Amino acid sequence: MNPDEATSLKQLFLSILPKDGGIVVGTVTKESPLTIQIENDEKLEISGSALLVPRNLTDYQVKVDIALADGKIDSNTHVGGAHGHKFQLFDSRGGGVTGLVGCPFEGDKDKPVGDYHKVESSKESAHIHSLKTFSIESGLLTVYNALKTGESVYLLRFNDGKSYYALERAIV
Numbered sequence: 001m002n003p004d005e006a007t008s009l010k011q012l013f014l015s016i017l018p019k020d021g022g023i024v025v026g027t028v029t030k031e032s033p034l035t036i037q038i039e040n041d042e043k044l045e046i047s048g049s050a051l052l053v054p055r056n057l058t059d060y061q062v063k064v065d066i067a068l069a070d071g072k073i074d075s076n077t078h079v080g081g082a083h084g085h086k087f088q089l090f091d092s093r094g095g096g097v098t099g100l101v102g103c104p105f106e107g108d109k110d111k112p113v114g115d116y117h118k119v120e121s122s123k124e125s126a127h128i129h130s131l132k133t134f135s136i137e138s139g140l141l142t143v144y145n146a147l148k149t150g151e152s153v154y155l156l157r158f159n160d161g162k163s164y165y166a167l168e169r170a171i172v
Contacts, residue, residue: 059145066139
């Protein structure tokens with residue numbers, strides 16, 4: 001059928017399928033190299049150059065910018081984390097003490113580098129920082145979306161059944 005003659009979406013989709021094509025369901029039997037067994041045909045396993053897999057069904061990386069809009073991010077630190085906190089304390093007589101608690105970002109414990117002055121805290125402890133702003137520019141995000149053994153997948157069969165294109169995971 002000519003796509004221009006289609007009177008429904010179903011007819012339109014069927015008209016653009018290759019004559020020898022069709023959609024079949026398969027099950028992943030092996031992840032590396034990716035191998036898919038076609039349902040109702042135990043002898044037919046597809047892999048290698050006969051199987052075309054789009055990026056969204058693989059593990060892949062993408063460059064991203066991330067910024068905190070509304071909401072909150074908490075960052076947990078660990079005991080002995082190398083960073084400092086400025087502080088100002090007042091005692092009951094009104095006297096004030098200021099300083100930096102924790103380790104400076106550069107140098108070692110006994111010889112700090114830069115404008116930081118080491119002030120020993122009475123104890124080190126894990127704690128939480130709440131961030132008001134947060135951004136990552138040109139970060140690399142890894143998406144783990146590769147097909148796994150046992151998952152079902154829709155496949156488009158073409159080229160007289162010699163080639164298959166993985167369309168999407170099947171919910172069966």
